[in-house]
Amino acid sequence: MTVSLSRCCWSAALWLSAAAPLLAQSAPAQSDFHRWAPAPPMGWNSWDCYGPTVTETEVRANADYMARHLKPFGWEYVVVDIRWYVGNDTAHGYNERDPAWNIDAYGRFVPAPNRFPSAAGGQGFKPLADYLHSKGLKLGIHLMRGVPVVAVQRRLPVLGTQVTAADIYSPEGQAGWLRDMYTVVAGRPGAQAYYNSLFQLYAGWGVDFVKVDDLSSPYHRAEVEMIRRAIDSCGRPIVLSTSPGETPIGEARHVQQHANMWRTVGDFWDSWEQLKEHFAVCQRWAPYSRPGAYPDADMLPLGRIGIRAERGDDRRTRFSRDEQLTLMTLWSIFRSPLMFGGDLPSNDPFTLALLTNREVLAVNQRSTHNRQLFRRDDLVAWTADDPQTGDKFLAVFNAQDQQLAPSAEAAWASPVVTRQTPGQAVAVDVDLTGARRLYLNVRDGGDDIAWDHADWLSPTLLQHGQPVPLSSLTWQSADAGWGKVTVDKSVSGAELRVGGQAYAHGLGTHANSMIVYELPPGVTRFQATAGLDQAGAAQNTGGTVQFLVFTQNPYRPMPADSIRVPVRLAELGLSGPCTVRDLWSGKSVGTMTTGEFAPYVRRHGARLYRLSAVKKTTSKPKR
Structure with missing residues (x-):
């Protein structure tokens, strides 16, 4: 099926009707903030392209493209994602360097002027917001839940109070994957005042949208409520998005009454396995969609992504054209917010067509x-x-899909390996007598984390009784979904490190993946250590993976x-x-x-x- 750029035009009245969609489910009375998002928000977010390193030049270039090509179709938000306050950040390994913080006298992060020159002189994001507003667009920014660790260490005062950041924090609940922030303890003197001061600052800048990270999974109910009160008191309508997911379904009613959108999954990338999982996720969350409050299936990793991102390299999306149509169709009929992750100026005609089909977008914006x-x-x-x-x-x-054989048919299968597994690794020893091929398979262990870095460490074949490093052979094929299988380094590009130990040789991959080798004559055994790479173990609760070895083709016939x-x-x-x-x-x-x-x-x-x-x-x- 082709996607045509020529569309049957719908009347302006159809689009204005998006301001008051009706849903079958009985909806509780709307709060004022629900009216700030009468339809699922549509915009661009810098994360899939630039990770924590986006610059003002890149933001403006994407905004210019949106204003020219997408604004007539309802796209309006331009969101600066994570760590805009760090002047020396690089993709991968947030906690591995000494950050060049930019923070004001009241413990509030401000934009790094070397990346956002218009923020110099204490102007913050106001010049950038003014630029976007002049084009009819809106500015969004990313926040981390809590109060900066550096503000606590420096005992910076909380605006309008007699307390400091050191009086309102707790180290309990600190995110393991990014340790910039501490928890703000609700009820302590100055706690609500700190969040109020943040949103007073953002309102003064002209911010229209905030994505608050480390808020949904696990769910921080008290801080959700403090953020809601702070936005409501700041004097500016600021749309609230909570992240990442999956938000606990038991908190659906609560988040529905406090946020405009909330994540239903962890970070979503250009992986068919992750996309397929969304069918069950969307079915689970559809009953909780309301005008002004939307379950968020996460971003659209389409077009050109990975320029300086956390996942993979500079690339066009790995989704096939059929998979891209599946993504846009499911997000539209589920009524997820639409946040495009690709570099807009790099769009090709097909990608632009996906984003400018009025009839499809109308399903997202106004169906019931x-x-x-x-x-x-x-x-x-x-x-x-x-x-x-x-x-x-x-x-x-x-x-x-082409189905894989169950683990019971493998020549060897590990238990699920997690952070709690001793050494976060298991020993592999498989009899290959008579085998002609070796299939190394890693599967997801079934958690809500897609950061499943996995390593085959010191993989060795015994040939005529002599050890032969597997890495000395060339694989027949290697598929690692959103990443690439790597030799002698982890899939993140760092050294192979499992359970605190570094390994010189091995294969870095993740779940789901398959590496296939033709075996030379005389091979009788395969031995290795299979483990959860440190890059995966450091993310939230870490990955959960299962390692399997097959000696017969594990693929079922193609449908x-x-x-x-x-x-x-x-x-x-x-x-x-x-x-x-x-x-x-x-x-x-x-x-x-x-x-x-x-x-x-x-x-x-x-x-x-x-x-x-x-x-x-x-x-x-x-x-």
Whole structure:
């Protein structure tokens, strides 16, 4: 299926109607802040491209592109992600260098002027916000929950109080993956005043959106409430996004009443495995979507990403075109916020078309009753309503994969390896007698962390009784999802380090991955240590992985390239003939009269349709 840039134009009234979408679920009364996001926010975020290193020049370049090409389609937020207050940051290894902090007299981080020159002289982000506002755009910034460690160490005063940062903090709950902040203890004198002072500062800069990290998983209820009060008292409508995920489903009602959007997953990258997991995640969270309060399926890692990012290298998205259509279709019918992660000026026509299809974006911005219709193995359908016309939206997905053999069929399988595993590693010793190929497989252990760095350490073959380093052979194939398998270093590019011990030789990879070798004659054993790399163990609760060794091809036969996904029109509430329009192509499919619609959908692909009931016409009686 092709994506056409020429679209059937919808009237301006359709877009204005996004200001008050109706949902089937009974919604509690809206607070004022819910009205600040009448539809899922749409924008650009610097994280997928630039990690913690984005500069003002790059922000402005992306804003200029948005103003020219995307603003007419509803895109408006430009979000500066993590650590804009550090002057010497680099991608990878947040805690491995002495940060060049930029902080004011009241313990509040300010932009690094070497990266954001317009912030010099105490101006903060106000000049950048003014620039965006002049283009009809809005500024967002990333925050870490809490009070800066450096503010505590320096005992900097809390604005408008007699206390210092050292009086309001606790080291309990400090994020393990970025140790810039301490917890602010609710109820202590000065705690609420500190958060109030932050948002007074941001309101003065003209900030329109904040993404607050280390707030959702684990869920910090008290600080969520302090942040809500601080925003409400700052005098400026600032949209609140909490991160990362998965936000505990038990806190759904609470976060719904305090934030405009909240993460449903950990960091999402261009990995099909992660994308496929979203079908279950979106089904779980769809009932909690409300006007002004949206479950957030995370960013869109599309276009050119990884320029200076935490995951992988400078690249075009690893999603196929079919997978990109699946991503945009699912995010749209789920009504997730849309935050594009690619470098906008590097967009190609296909990527631009994904972001400027008015009919698809209208599903995201104004549809109601959004829900999964069915999941039959890996064939999935979602539906939603058009509140203006009564038409039905139908999304159909083919998430079928080439299946892997179960772990019971492996020649060797480890238990799940976690941070709690002694040494965070297990010994591998496998009989290869008679084997012609070696398959080294790492699988996700089933947690909410996608930072699953894994190492095959000192991998050795015994050939005619003599040790042969596996790294001396060339693999037949090596697939590591969003990353690349590396030799003698971890997938993050650092040294191989597991359980506090460094290893000179090995293979760095992650879950999910497969490395395949042709075995030379005379090989009888494979020996190694398999472990969770330090780069993974340091992130939140760390990774959870399972290592497997196969000697027979573990891949099942490939499913068909395309398959019909039948949908009974009665399931959509349609009892008579209906016309069908393909929203991605902008073309009419025809009129359905058989009671079933069964489009072909490519593997890993999606289709999105509008179904309109054919109105019966009555003829006047002849005289």
